[in-house]
Amino acid sequence: MTLAAPAPQGFLSPTGVEIAFLLVGLVTFAAAIVTVTTKQLVHAALWLVVALGGLAVEYLLLTAEFIAWVQVLIYVGSVVVLLLFGLMLTKAPIGRSPDADSGNRWAALTVAVAAAATLVWVVVDAFRTQWIDLDAPQGTTAVTGAMLFQHWVLPFEALSVLLLAALVGAIVLSRKADEGDEADETGPEPGAKTAPGTADEEQR
Amino acid sequence: MNDALDVALRLLVVFAVFLVLPLVIGQTEHKVMAHMQGRLGPMYAGGFHGWAQLVADGVKFAQKEDVVPAGADRRIFQLAPAVALLPYLLVLVAIPIGPGEGAVGQVVDAGLFFVLAVMGVGVLGSLMAGWASANKFSLLGGLRTAAQLLAYELPMLLAAASVAMAAGTVSLPGIVAAFEWWWLPWQIVGALVFFVAGLAELQRPPFDMPVADSEIIFGAYTEYTGLRFALFLLAEYAGIVVLCGLTTVLFLGGWQGPWGADGLGWLWTLLKTAILAFLVIWLRVSYPRLREDQLQKLAWTTLVPLALAQIALTGIVKVAIQ
Numbered sequence: 001m002t003l004a005a006p007a008p009q010g011f012l013s014p015t016g017v018e019i020a021f022l023l024v025g026l027v028t029f030a031a032a033i034v035t036v037t038t039k040q041l042v043h044a045a046l047w048l049v050v051a052l053g054g055l056a057v058e059y060l061l062l063t064a065e066f067i068a069w070v071q072v073l074i075y076v077g078s079v080v081v082l083l084l085f086g087l088m089l090t091k092a093p094i095g096r097s098p099d100a101d102s103g104n105r106w107a108a109l110t111v112a113v114a115a116a117a118t119l120v121w122v123v124v125d126a127f128r129t130q131w132i133d134l135d136a137p138q139g140t141t142a143v144t145g146a147m148l149f150q151h152w153v154l155p156f157e158a159l160s161v162l163l164l165a166a167l168v169g170a171i172v173l174s175r176k177a178d179e180g181d182e183a184d185e186t187g188p189e190p191g192a193k194t195a196p197g198t199a200d201e202e203q204r
Numbered sequence: 205m206n207d208a209l210d211v212a213l214r215l216l217v218v219f220a221v222f223l224v225l226p227l228v229i230g231q232t233e234h235k236v237m238a239h240m241q242g243r244l245g246p247m248y249a250g251g252f253h254g255w256a257q258l259v260a261d262g263v264k265f266a267q268k269e270d271v272v273p274a275g276a277d278r279r280i281f282q283l284a285p286a287v288a289l290l291p292y293l294l295v296l297v298a299i300p301i302g303p304g305e306g307a308v309g310q311v312v313d314a315g316l317f318f319v320l321a322v323m324g325v326g327v328l329g330s331l332m333a334g335w336a337s338a339n340k341f342s343l344l345g346g347l348r349t350a351a352q353l354l355a356y357e358l359p360m361l362l363a364a365a366s367v368a369m370a371a372g373t374v375s376l377p378g379i380v381a382a383f384e385w386w387w388l389p390w391q392i393v394g395a396l397v398f399f400v401a402g403l404a405e406l407q408r409p410p411f412d413m414p415v416a417d418s419e420i421i422f423g424a425y426t427e428y429t430g431l432r433f434a435l436f437l438l439a440e441y442a443g444i445v446v447l448c449g450l451t452t453v454l455f456l457g458g459w460q461g462p463w464g465a466d467g468l469g470w471l472w473t474l475l476k477t478a479i480l481a482f483l484v485i486w487l488r489v490s491y492p493r494l495r496e497d498q499l500q501k502l503a504w505t506t507l508v509p510l511a512l513a514q515i516a517l518t519g520i521v522k523v524a525i526q
Contacts, residue, residue: 069321072324073317073320076328077325077357078324080328084346095277140313141314141373
């Protein structure tokens with residue numbers, strides 16, 4: 001929207017898609033605000049679902065279908081489920097948590113604003129006055145795949161190595177915790193535990 | 205105007221399928237279980253073969269009082285059944301039952317991802333129910349649901365990715381169109397992994413630890429009564445329809461059959477789906493419940509390596525035939 005000035009498209013006669021984009025953006029933004037301000041922990045996680053879902057709709061409106069579905073699959077389907085899993089282990093109460101405020105809120109706000117400013121600057125700088133023609137799909141799976149594996153292979157591989165390192169790190173950390181466990185209690189683990197490592201980790 | 209009519213008609217048909225097929229499977233389950241286990245109850249209502257059992261169940265559910273526990277988080281408690289059920293309705297829109305534009309609600313370009321993504325959302329309903337009920341059995345059920353989903357989502361995705369690699373597309377009609385009969389032996393491991401992981405995601409026996417009635421009453425749904433409880437049950441049956449339909453489309457060639465593929469394609473899809481649904485019911489009556497640690501072990505040490513091996517095999521064969 002900030003890119004509109006010199007483009008041939010009219011700034012004051014938005015199309016239906018642009019209006020929808022703006023409205024969904026507002027909903028997403030509001031849900032994100034509620035996520036970080038609500039005092040009810042599980043509600044925060046559920047508002048996060050709304051925010052992430054709204055983001056997926058934005059991708060859809062930009063015809064990036066593949067990205068939208070991956071967004072739902074990874075964030076709503078897995079990350080939020082993991083979050084809820086963790087919250088359930090912490091005995092999140094029904095109703096308000098009086099200690100849900102963090103002393104770090106100003107630091108968090110600073111980091112968030114800085115990150116947002118960086119992202120906006122990068123996007124504005126990268127695209128400037130280009131217009132995306134939304135009538136023809138631009139983000140089909142084939143196009144995304146070709147772009148990713150022709151022009152962005154190196155960042156893609158670097159990212160996957162980074163994730164692999166994180167995975168190995170997580171396994172190492174959880175194994176260390178297990179050894180400490182065995183030193184503490186000599187008896188066998190009471191009952192059946194859920195996912196190895198993760199459940200024990202978060203209970204502490 | 206014509207476009208709007210077309211869309212409305214498609215949505216109406218999908219909605220009708222969504223209402224009818226899960227009930228048909230529910231009724232079939234009553235009867236098949238009754239025959240396999242010598243149960244007399246489901247064979248009684250209405251006279252011939254107990255045909256009215258499903259109607260009686262529906263009337264019973266509708267009559268029951270809709271109770272919300274005093275300590276529950278009211279709004280989330282009431283919203284949970286809808287969150288559990290609606291994703292399956294959305295998924296049905298993208299599953300093709302025959303060749304051509306007319307036999308699928310809406311062709312989705314990245315259909316495979318759409319279907320798997322939206323199916324994963326349904327589990328949020330169980331988690332919401334488990335937490336909002338303010339009941340420790342519900343909470344345990346919710347925890348088990350989450351752990352099970354996290355474990356089985358991965359092999360399911362990997363198995364689906366193997367088919368997408370084989371077909372060279374992630375569009376569901378595209379995958380069926382590319383299907384050849386020799387894919388069956390080629391992708392058989394992936395098919396088994398996908399089906400088993402799907403069963404676990406639906407929490408069907410033998411993977412029904414999250415609702416294990418002898419331990420935690422009925423898991424996340426313990427506090428639910430009446431129509432909301434019925435909606436959760438309906439979500440389970442809708443899930444069976446979706447899982448069997450998806451397995452058919454991805455691994456069994458969908459509308460393709462030995463003969464009559466031109467006009468009778470949809471019949472092949474329905475037939476294969478029905479056979480798989482029968483298999484799901486059969487598994488329920490013949491296998492004991494897996495323990496929680498066995499569940500996790502099966503997913504991480506058997507299904508994930510098998511799915512990875514299938515992907516490797518798919519890649520090798522794909523490169524070899526090119």
